[in-house]
Amino acid sequence: MKTLPPLAVALLSLLSLSACSGVESKAEYPDPDRERIYRYGSLTGGEGGFDILGKKKRTEEDGQTGLGVNSFLWRATLDTVSFMPLASADPFGGVILTDWYADPAVPGERTKAQIYVTSRELRADALKASVFRQVADGRGGWKDAPVAADSSKKLEDAILTRARQIRQSAVK
Amino acid sequence: MRRLLLASTALLALSAAPARADLEVTVGGFTAFQAGFFDHDTATDSSRDFTSEAEIVVSADATADNGLQYGAHVQLEGSTSDSTNSGEVYLYMAGSWGRVEMGDWYGASELAVFAPTVGVGQINGSYDDFLPSTARSGLSNANYATAVNDRGDHNFTALDSDDATKITYYTPKFSGFQAGVSYAPEQDDSGETVSLTEGDLKNMFEIGLKYEGEFQGVGVTVGGLYNFADASDLATTEDLSAWSLGAQLSYNGFTFGGGYTDNGDSLQAEAQTSDDITSWNVGLTYENGPWGVGVSYLDEDYETNGDTAGTDGGDYSALAFGGTYKVAPGLTTGLDMAFYDRDRAGSVNDEDGWVAVVDVTAAF
Numbered sequence: 001m002k003t004l005p006p007l008a009v010a011l012l013s014l015l016s017l018s019a020c021s022g023v024e025s026k027a028e029y030p031d032p033d034r035e036r037i038y039r040y041g042s043l044t045g046g047e048g049g050f051d052i053l054g055k056k057k058r059t060e061e062d063g064q065t066g067l068g069v070n071s072f073l074w075r076a077t078l079d080t081v082s083f084m085p086l087a088s089a090d091p092f093g094g095v096i097l098t099d100w101y102a103d104p105a106v107p108g109e110r111t112k113a114q115i116y117v118t119s120r121e122l123r124a125d126a127l128k129a130s131v132f133r134q135v136a137d138g139r140g141g142w143k144d145a146p147v148a149a150d151s152s153k154k155l156e157d158a159i160l161t162r163a164r165q166i167r168q169s170a171v172k
Numbered sequence: 173m174r175r176l177l178l179a180s181t182a183l184l185a186l187s188a189a190p191a192r193a194d195l196e197v198t199v200g201g202f203t204a205f206q207a208g209f210f211d212h213d214t215a216t217d218s219s220r221d222f223t224s225e226a227e228i229v230v231s232a233d234a235t236a237d238n239g240l241q242y243g244a245h246v247q248l249e250g251s252t253s254d255s256t257n258s259g260e261v262y263l264y265m266a267g268s269w270g271r272v273e274m275g276d277w278y279g280a281s282e283l284a285v286f287a288p289t290v291g292v293g294q295i296n297g298s299y300d301d302f303l304p305s306t307a308r309s310g311l312s313n314a315n316y317a318t319a320v321n322d323r324g325d326h327n328f329t330a331l332d333s334d335d336a337t338k339i340t341y342y343t344p345k346f347s348g349f350q351a352g353v354s355y356a357p358e359q360d361d362s363g364e365t366v367s368l369t370e371g372d373l374k375n376m377f378e379i380g381l382k383y384e385g386e387f388q389g390v391g392v393t394v395g396g397l398y399n400f401a402d403a404s405d406l407a408t409t410e411d412l413s414a415w416s417l418g419a420q421l422s423y424n425g426f427t428f429g430g431g432y433t434d435n436g437d438s439l440q441a442e443a444q445t446s447d448d449i450t451s452w453n454v455g456l457t458y459e460n461g462p463w464g465v466g467v468s469y470l471d472e473d474y475e476t477n478g479d480t481a482g483t484d485g486g487d488y489s490a491l492a493f494g495g496t497y498k499v500a501p502g503l504t505t506g507l508d509m510a511f512y513d514r515d516r517a518g519s520v521n522d523e524d525g526w527v528a529v530v531d532v533t534a535a536f
Contacts, residue, residue: 026345029271030282030352033229033247033260037202043502043536049200049229050536 068092069117072170073127076163077115080155084113094118100134108136111147113155122163129155201228201250202535206292208302212525223301226250227259241266245277260335273340276362279354280340281332283380285395285418286431287455290464291496291506292531295328295453299492299510299527307488307514307523328453328470330397330414331435333359333376340378348385354378359401359412373412373439376401391422393429403439412438430454448475462498467491486516506531 034048042048067074068091077096078089084101094117102110112132119126131151134142203226210219227250233243247260262275289296338356343349359373382395394417401412418431432452440447455468472488492510499505508531513524 023346025268027266027268027271028345028350029266029273029342030278032278032282033227037200037227037229037535038502040496040498040504040533040535041501042200043500043534044200045501048502048535049198049231052197052199 068120069094070120070122070126070163072122072163072167073117073159075166076159077117077127079162079166080159081113081115084111109145110134110142115155115159122167124156124160127156127159129159131155195232195234197230197232199228199230200536201248202226202533203250204531204533206298206301206532207530208299208527209530210302210525210527212304212307213521213523214304217304221302223298224251239267245275268344270341270343273342274338276335276337277340278335279333279338279356280342280352280378280380281329281354281397281399283350283352283382283395284329284397284416284431285382285393285420285429286328286416287418287453287468287470288420288422288427288429288457288466289455289468289494290457290459290466291494291504292508292529294455294466294468294492294494294508294510295470295490296468297492297494297508297510297529298531299490299508299512299529302527302529303512304523307512307525327433327435327449327472328416328431328451329418330399330416330433331412331438332378332397332399333373333401336360336362336376337365338376345384348383350382350384352378352380370404370407372404372407372409373401374404376412389423391420391427393420393422394418408442409439410437410442414438425459427457427459428455446475449473450475464496465494467493486514486522488512488514502535504531504533504535506533 038048044050074091074094078086081096081098085099087097087099089096096113096115096117098113100110100112110133112134114130114132116128117126118128129152131147133145133147135145137143204224206223206225208221208223210217228248229245230248231243231245233241235241242263242265244263245261246258248257249259258276260275260277262273262277264271264273266272287295292298333354333356336356336359338354340352340354342352354377356376356378357374358367359376361367376399378397378399380395380397382393384391384393386392396415396417398415399412400414403409403411414433414435416431416433418429420427420429422428430453433450435449435451437444437447438449449472451470451472453468453470455466457464457466459465469492470488470490474485474487490510490512492508494506494508496504496506506529508529509526510529511524511526513522515522
């Protein structure tokens with residue numbers, strides 16, 4: 001007859017612990033192969049493997065979680081226009097509208113930006129930016145003025161660059 | 173009216189039950205390519221070779237209406253040199269009471285803690301695939317050889333039943349504590365094999381206990397194992413009784429840890445005295461984003477005074493450095509460099525040398 005080894009006693013006492021309240025219990029179990037294979041991520045993104053019934057998709061790292069539009073583009077847009085006051089942002093429709101912003105360095109002029117993120121995919125053509133400009137009319141009011149032809153393009157480029165940076169850091 | 177409502181609700185519940193089963197079938201796997209460069213004592217040995225390994229993992233997981241989680245898991249070996257089709261297969265059932273796993277799968281010994289490693293795995297890595305068989309555990313004891321687990325061929329945790337057919341029960345994690353117990357009737361049987369004769373090792377139990385916690389940013393992991401089994405009644409070998417204990421501390425990307433294992437005189441000839449096998453290991457890793465580096469050391473001591481030839485006695489040590497870089501999600505490269513030294517007690521030649529392993533792995 002073997003005596004009960006100390007670890008078995010520990011196991012039994014642990015089991016009796018489970019009956020107590022106030023002890024946090026988590027359903028985590030060792031899976032050595034999963035840890036070995038996916039320690040450094042998966043080509044399919046997320047937890048590794050793809051669902052053959054089509055439920056599990058490459059989501060997390062494509063920036064498609066939670067938002068109605070691509071989260072990398074969305075976050076990059078917010079980042080890029082963060083120096084301007086925000087009038088409205090709709091993450092489901094993908095519209096970001098800033099308020100009028102007057103650069104202290106350029107008195108008598110104010111700008112506003114309107115950006116659409118139109119797709120869940122991280123693509124350059126999923127982004128559309130428009131920039132509006134007004135100048136002071138000298139009587140305390142503002143009147144619309146033309147913007148440089150390439151300013152919308154420049155804003156789009158800045159956002160896309162930022163989106164790429166965010167994606168790179170998310171991929172690590 | 174109420175009765176009608178009840179009846180229709182019951183009907184609805186019945187018909188809706190199968191549709192609500194939350195089923196997920198996933199296919200994953202990996203392919204690894206390794207280039208080994210080495211220098212051994214044997215003059216006729218080559219100095220390089222390539223290997224490749226592949227596995228496909230299919231699992232189906234579901235949750236029943238009553239909350240029972242269950243599923244099946246099949247791991248298909250994809251290497252062209254594999255003689256078996258599947259490596260590990262098991263099914264499980266889980267709930268708030270814990271989890272039961274049944275099949276050819278690792279047991280409670282997975283709660284063991286030892287030196288931390290990165291990438292290819294340093295002392296726990298595949299450097300020993302490129303070692304001459306004589307420099308591996310080097311034990312001529314056949315019972316011991318079949319019982320040696322798969323962590324390299326060297327033991328840095330107590331002897332276990334690897335993936336023999338078994339039943340394992342794990343408790344959930346209670347405030348960081350988790351325990352598990354496994355039972356395998358035959359230590360060496362897997363798949364459909366039925367052992368009608370006395371095996372080398374039977375009634376193998378693995379008991380593991382692990383704690384994981386964090387105190388002011390310092391991660392603490394402690395794990396212990398106690399494994400025991402009966403040697404065959406027909407053989408004159410000692411029963412298996414082995415334990416190991418390990419701990420890891422982690423802070424800011426650094427992890428330091430190690431472990432100690434005492435396999436006692438498990439499976440040695442009964443007549444033999446002073447034949448314990450013990451080992452210890454220690455390691456340090458640093459991980460920062462896609463980068464990781466690590467160094468670890470393993471030392472095994474074979475006490476075999478009863479073995480006059482001196483083949484088994486002596487010690488084995490390995491010092492391994494490694495680095496890894498995650499190129500993209502699921503695509504990893506790694507480099508390991510290991511120096512090993514197998515000293516023997518008697519007049520048998522000692523063996524030492526080094527192995528460098530370059531690894532590229534793609535997991536999906």
